[in-house]
Structure formats: C-alpha cells, structure tokens
Amino acid sequence: MIKPISITAIGSVSPLGDSLDEVWSNYKKDSHFFRKKEFESGEEWIAGLSQKSLEEIEALKQSDSKYKNLDNTVLFALLAARKAMKMAHWKAGDNFGINMGSSRGATALFEKYHKEYITENKASTLSSPTTTLGNISSWIAHDLQTQGPEISHSITCSTALHALLNGVAWIQSGLVNKFMVGGSEAPLTPFTLAQIKALKIYSNSVEDYPCQALNLEKKRNTMILGEGASVACLENGNSKNALATIEGIGYATEILKHNISISSDAVCFQRSMKMALAGTNPDDVDVIVMHAPGTIKGDISEFKAIEKVFCNETPSLTTNKWKVGHTFGASGALSLEFAVLMLVNQEFIGVPFIESTKPSKIKKIIVNAVGFGGNAVSILLSK
Template sequence: MHDPIHITALSTSSALGHNRQDVWNSYKSRGHLLTSVDGNWVAQLSDTATKELNTIQQESQYRTLDKTAHLALQCSRAAFKESGWNGDFNFGINIGSSRGATGLFEQYYDDFKQLKKVSPLSSPSTTLGNISSWVAHDLKSRGPVISHSITCSTALHAILNGMAWIKGGLSTKFMAGGAEAPLTPFTIGQMKALKIYSKENGSYPCRALDMTKMQNTMVLSEAAGMVCLEGGQPNHSLGQIIGFGYATEPLAHGASLSSNAQCIQDAMAMALGEFKPDDIDVVITHTPGTIKGDLAEYEAIKSIFKNKVPALTTNKWQVGHSLGASGLLSIEMGLLMLEHQEFLEVPFLDQEPPSKLSKIMVNAVGFGGNAVSLLLSKAQ
C-alpha cells in the first residue's frame, strides 16, 4: 500500500480504562477484567471511565441519548483533543455500532408494552445515525457524517471508509471508530440463544484463542474507541496503517463462518499486499471465545502463513467482546505493543514471543461472513 494513513490520535473507553497508560497497565496486570452480574459474565467500564461518562450523561442536551452515544461522545472528545485539530472543523466522522441504542430501545419498548404509547424521542434517539450526528454536533464538525453497522467488524470498516475519503481527495482528516453498550438483558439473551455465551467457572471465563476448550466462552463487554486519521506527513503520529484488506464469503447461515474462514483468509491476503508473510510479527485475532469461531480463524491464519505463523494474541480473554467496537480496542492494543516493544501474550498458547515488533496485523470478522484486516507499523 503506497502512502500510508497515519493514526494521529486515539481514545478508547472500556474495562481496560480510558487513557492509554491505564490501558497498558491493565494489559500488563495479566488478569481478566470480567465480572459476574445477575449470573452472567460481562466486562463493564472501569471506574475511572464510568466516572467521566457519568458527567457526560448529566449534560442536559445528552440526557435522553443511549449509553452507546455517550460512549462515542466520551472517546471522540478525547481523540479530538489529542489530534491538534482545534480550529479546523473540516473533518469527517464515521462511527459505527453493531447493536446501536439497544438499552434505550429496550426501555422504550417496555414502556410501549405497558402504556401503549411511546415518547416522541423514541425514534430519533434510537436510530443508528444519531451516534455520529451527536458527535458531529458536539465537536462542531463540518465534514461528512456517517454511521453504519457491519456487525463485529464495524469499527475497522469505519476506518476503511475514512481511509477511502482521504485517499480519494474528498477529505484530509477523518475520525473513525465504534461504540457499543450491549450489556442489556435482551442482548445477552440473544447471545445465549446462540449457545455461545460463557458458562465457565474457572480462572478464565472467556478462553479466546484457547484451542483446547470444550465449550463456548464468549463474554460481552461495553466499550468505544475512536481514531483520528490523516494522510501525508502529519506533525504527530501514533502509528500508520500500511495495508488493508476486506472480504465477504457466501454463507448458508447468517451467524456462521466457514470452517476455514475464507473471508478472513482473503482479507489477510489483501492486507499483506506486497509484504511477505515473514514480515508480520504479530496477528491480533478476532477470536471471540467460541469453539468454531476461534478454530476457523486459526485455520485461516495457518492457510495464509503456512509453517511460519506469527505470534498470536487477543484481548478478549481479558476484556470480553465489545462487538462493533472490538476492532478499535485491537488497534489500540497493536499500537501499544509497537510503542512499548513488548508482546502481550494470552495464557492459553505456548509460543515463542517475537524478537521484534515492526508490523502487526489486526483482524475483525462479523456475522454474515464479513472480515477486515489492517496492517499496522510504527510511524516513520
């Protein structure tokens, strides 16, 4: 990929924390951040992230919004502050969510069942588009404003779209990411209906990348993340995107993935471009902690990298699966490893850590057989 896209700012909010030092410390703790609530394993925001979010939720103009939008506002403000874009409001925004305003939607529906009427705000406050729209309002952006849902690869698709606008000469700056607040009874119930939710009682409720597990162990988490993207040679860069790939495979069932994850294979091959498989030091996998999903991605990686599989890691064993926002947490994980030159291991794999960290591939895959792979490197 010629002319890499730079990540000039990044902010996330999750069980890991809300600033990169706290996030790195959480990764280094080597313990999971999952808790049991009402008998279900979940990953809730850290105390510091929750405290700041509560302040946003009390702002009068945002009180009627869903937590998904509040999370997007929290991270977009922090990313914008770091970006140095102050005074330049000609930037685009693309924020996605797999589920959208699920908490608020459930609340309005419960009210409708009991009262047989709904609030006039029920429609505008639960549409997917209101997430990016309110962020644009808050930051006073004058660029294009886009929202979308492409299931669990949503955040990486948002980055792809921002890259396309920049490379197409339609915008010089773009904010992209995802927000998800899925810790609601109905959403957890849906995952349980798929028989993929964790019932583990051992040391690790989510066993993502454990190829020996005997049951599904996916755990939902709430999170959001934003990156600021620029082309050219910006004054500051956290890292750069030097390759990208995307693919969709035909499926017999909307919640399934082929045993060799052809869409992930195609996305990784496209992201490699002119690079050799040997050039990749780490793959941050999507692996949600399900038996079939984890194994399919592992088989896809082996198909692409043959007998020289890079070091593999994921953060889902530690922080759960934040659906449409999860790819952004993986991007942050990759950038932190590049910055600290330290590999973050998973407790289930016996593998040799890489001797250097130069190029890291990040995968995301979602229901419907769609996949995205991004290749990260340190800023030059």
C-alpha cells in the same frame, strides 16, 4: 497497497480504563476484567466499565441538557472522541470526517422504549431520534463542532474496522485530509444477553479465565459481552507524531451456509489478510491481533485461515477478548488500540493461559475483525 495514512491519536473508554497509559498498564497484567452481574436469568459474566469511567460518563451526560436522553452507545463515543481529538490536537473548524459505527446501536434505550410501548400502547416523544443509528456520528459532529461528513453504520462485529476502511477511502480520494473512525457498543442489557445465550456461545465457566479466547483446545464456547468505545484519528501521509502507520487494508465477504457461521478455514479472513498484505512479504508480519471471540468454531477457523496465508511462518498470535470480552461493533477499534500500544511500547502482550512465541521485534501487525455475515476486515499497521 495504499498511500501511507497515519494514526495520530486514539481515545477510548473500556473496562481497561479511559487513557492510553491506564489501558497499557492493564494490558500488562495477567488478570481479566470480568465480573458477575445479576440479570433476570441469574448471574452472568460481563466486562463493564470501571466506576471511575461510569462517573465520567455520567458527568458528560449531565453537562448538557441535550445529552440526558442519549444512549450509552452515544455517550461512550462522545467521551472517546473528545479524548482522541485532544490528543491529535485537532480543533473545531478542521472539518474532519467522522465514521462511528455500532453493531446494535442504542439497544438499552430501544428496550426501554419498547417496554413502555407494550405497557402503555404509546411511544415516548424521543423514542425515534434517540434510537437511530445515525445518532452516534451526528452527536460527535455536534459535540466537536466539525462540518462533516458524518457516517454511522452497522456491519455487525467488524463495524469499527469498516469505519477505518471508509476513512482511508475518503482520505485517499483527496476529499478530506483527516478522518475520525471507530466503534461504540453498550450491549450489557437483558435482551442482548438473552439473544447471545440463545446461540449457545456464552460462557458459564468457573475457571480462573472464564473467556478462553485463543485456546484452541477448549471444549465449550466461552464468549463474554463487554462494553466500550474506541476512536482513532487518521491523517494523510506520514505524520511526525504518528502512533502507527496504516500500510494495508483488506476486506472480504464469503457466501454463508448459516446465519452466523463462517467456513471452517475462514475464507473471508484468508482473502482479507492477503489483500492487506499486497506488496508486503508475509514473513515481515510480526504479530496478528486476532478477532478470536472465545467460541470453538470462531477461534479455530481464524487460526486455520492464518495457517493457510502464512504457511510455516505464522506470526505471534494474540487477542484481547480473554481480558475485555467481545464488544461487538467496538471490538475492532479496541483491537486496533491494542496493536498500536504494542507497536509504541515495543512489547508483545500474549494470552496467559496458552503458549505463544514472542516476536523478536514488533514492526508490523495485522488486526482482524469479522462479524455475522462473514464480513472480514484486516488492517496492516507498521511503526
């Protein structure tokens, strides 16, 4: 158990929109947000930002000469952080901490600069400072005028929830009272797509729902890449304006047999969920927002872990990857946003192509994330 920490604001930009009202409205629709995009290898499914959001990003990019050379990973994070700060009523000088992460970082810029180097045998002046992972939190601190601390990191696809772990730890230590945490990812690039396709896990489905996340009967992998960022504002104690309260945190890493695999019953998830539940009756959990990337092994192993932890009282299960794809380092933060919105609105959003039991109430939700390396994180939220 940890001392209560409040989530007082969430800001995001994703295929679902860039305001909580718009995001919630789109969650209530049974439609997905995928479209086909032309790459060198042909047309592929992706979940990209809306034209409205892209225009907002472009306006941000042009608003300051220093922002014109930043990668979308940083720009997405800046926009989401501004929205979160405004909602939380934080101000410059509050000296809150920042921990924003990304699985891949400035991949579009890196690919651009590397191509220039191969072609011209020289590197651009800004190729180093604009592709370092520390860019994300540092630029947010600059933009919001806070004094720190600032942390950027990559822990593959559990990056955003690891940022939340860090924020909780800093607040619990008494060093700060507020921390901004989250993840940002802009992976819709040719090389990133080629890497994921090489793993044989990308969707080539022609079905109505091309990502079959949480369909445990699927016969092929159906992961699809998405982009976006999400930021949560954490404050010490039970805040009157809290959207949700963090009641428990859990984390675990398991010994791997392969670079990208986890055990068939996701031992890391079993351990992280049990840790997050410390002092809480598992029967009191109403919903689990699963990582469920849409791969055969990934979805089933997490489900088996849930069965082992919750036995015959499995909570209602859901995921958002059938709708917005896998946003890598940002995915845990977008799942957190999803969970908070269900708590706030007291409405369960399931997966339309599978049968799911709706909970009679929504008081406690677990959010899961895991990445390459078997590094799982579980967060227990309550309203």
